[in-house]
Amino acid sequence: MEKKPWSSQEQVVRKGPWTMEEDLILVNYIANHGEGVWNSLARSAGLKRTGKSCRLRWLNYLRPDVRRGNITPEEQLLIMELHAKFGNRWSKIAKHLPGRTDNEIKNYWRTRIQKLINQSNAITVRHSNSSERNFDPVGASTSQIPTSTIDETCCSPISYPGTDQSSTSQMSGVVDIHPHQAVELTSSTNMNFPGNYINPEDFPASFPIVPNENAWIFMEDFWAMPHLLNGD
């Protein structure tokens, strides 16, 4: 891999949310060259990001086989079982959930399931002397899980800073199954990227971002935009 002279003084490391341009650069670079040493990848691609940041972004969001949102009751149950088995070994748990990332599972656990457990503990204290059967989030079957905890969300949209992004919130309660299911995507997208992808420097300086409520895209849509990947 080509190495360029580079020092921290020459290049300010960017932090914070990734922009669409950065995503495109990273995706195209990996499409062209594959994954490699992340630090040099970041430099070679011209990204002002650390290798770690690039790796995280790729593994958690940009990989074509990553599934986002819509944790099914089966997955929730599996997460509970695996957590009971492995503890906070999120990467281990993630290995049993194809397309799910450790970060997503970790967040899911902390925001949803842990809350459940806390509520359960509170109930346990309150009803410690009663005959009422306490909810056991770890050993519970999905039928025991309050419906409010079952994630009914659709795929989470990717949002970009500076755009008039739609909410990524999942409070609407509307079951909205996105037409591009991740499984379908996985089957139609593989990591053997066909050649002739454009180089990062060929990207327009200002990527055309849809200037309205649709100013975000699903990664499925992202990968379904061959003109962005191969320059058509």
Added chain:
DNA sequence: AAGCGCGACAACCGCCTGCGA
């Protein structure tokens, strides 16, 4: 209408491990 609090999630930080020089 504005402010506040909360939930959800993206991203960073720091530590640990493995590997090559």
Added chain:
DNA sequence: ATCGCAGGCGGTTGTCGCGCT
């Protein structure tokens, strides 16, 4: 044997949007 680097991993924080008051 040890030192440095890169990657992996879990914990934590920051940000944003929504609902409530």
